[in-house]
Amino acid sequence: EPEVTQTPSHQVTQMGQEVILRCVPISNHLYFYWYRQILGQKVEFLVSFYNNEISEKSEIFDDQFSVERPDGSNFTLKIRSTKLEDSAMYFCASSDNPVGQETQYFGPGTRLLVL
Amino acid sequence: AQSVTQPDIHITVSEGASLELRCNYSYGATPYLFWYVQSPGQGLQLLLKYFSGDTLVQGIKGFEAEFKRSQSSFNLRKPSVHWSDAAEYFCAVVPRGGNKLTFGTGTQLKVEL
Numbered sequence: 603e604p605e606v607t608q609t610p611s612h613q614v615t616q617m618g619q620e621v622i623l624r625c626v627p628i629s630n631h632l633y634f635y636w637y638r639q640i641l642g643q644k645v646e647f648l649v650s651f652y653n654n655e656i657s658e659k660s661e662i663f664d665d666q667f668s669v670e671r672p673d674g675s676n677f678t679l680k681i682r683s684t685k686l687e688d689s690a691m692y693f694c695a696s697s698d699n700p701v702g703q704e705t706q707y708f709g710p711g712t713r714l715l716v717l
Numbered sequence: 718a719q720s721v722t723q724p725d726i727h728i729t730v731s732e733g734a735s736l737e738l739r740c741n742y743s744y745g746a747t748p749y750l751f752w753y754v755q756s757p758g759q760g761l762q763l764l765l766k767y768f769s770g771d772t773l774v775q776g777i778k779g780f781e782a783e784f785k786r787s788q789s790s791f792n793l794r795k796p797s798v799h800w801s802d803a804a805e806y807f808c809a810v811v812p813r814g815g816n817k818l819t820f821g822t823g824t825q826l827k828v829e830l
Binding site for chain 2: 647693704
């Protein structure tokens with residue numbers, strides 16, 4: 603069964619450093635999402651992406667964050683200058699249709715720790 | 718305010734016992750409703766979803782959920798729990814016309830052998 607993959611599984615970085623989290627969505631999907639889960643808290647929506655542009659973003663997704671689909675298979679989340687509060691599990695998801703009833707398929711996540 | 722609530726943070730059941738995990742939502746119009754499961758080290762896996770029609774929805778791994786409009790609930794059930802069901806379970810919604818998932822806080826299920 604096709605699946606969403608994410609790399610790395612874990613990343614440790616120093617505050618102020620840039621990080622790039624990578625995702626490979628399911629190959630025929632066109633809609634991509636990033637969510638995050640701070641330890642002990644809810645899974646929160648960050649951003650959705652379609653046709654090489656952001657469809658929707660949450661208030662969490664400020665100027666420090668950016669997303670890109672650099673090569674037709676990867677979907678990346680960049681945090682330009684990490685803060686301690688960016689420590690979280692980051693999940694990528696994809697779907698073949700943006701309509702709410704379509705299933706979003708999630709990757710296993712990248713656990714980011716900012717020191 | 719729009720919200721989705723899972724009242725139980727932790728639940729422990731014995732293997733073979735029945736299970737019900739609660740989920741309530743507060744939205745003007747009934748949203749699309751989902752249950753996801755997260756096993757340790759794994760991503761979020763969809764168990765089942767409800768959009769319309771029959772209010773009893775069957776999912777994978779023997780799970781089912783019942784939509785009750787009058788109670789704004791979408792509770793997840795399983796008649797007989799297996800040790801491998803130990804995981805965290807998330808109720809999630811997408812408002813009609815939207816496409817971003819809003820998750821509940823999750824319920825951690827522990828299964829005693």
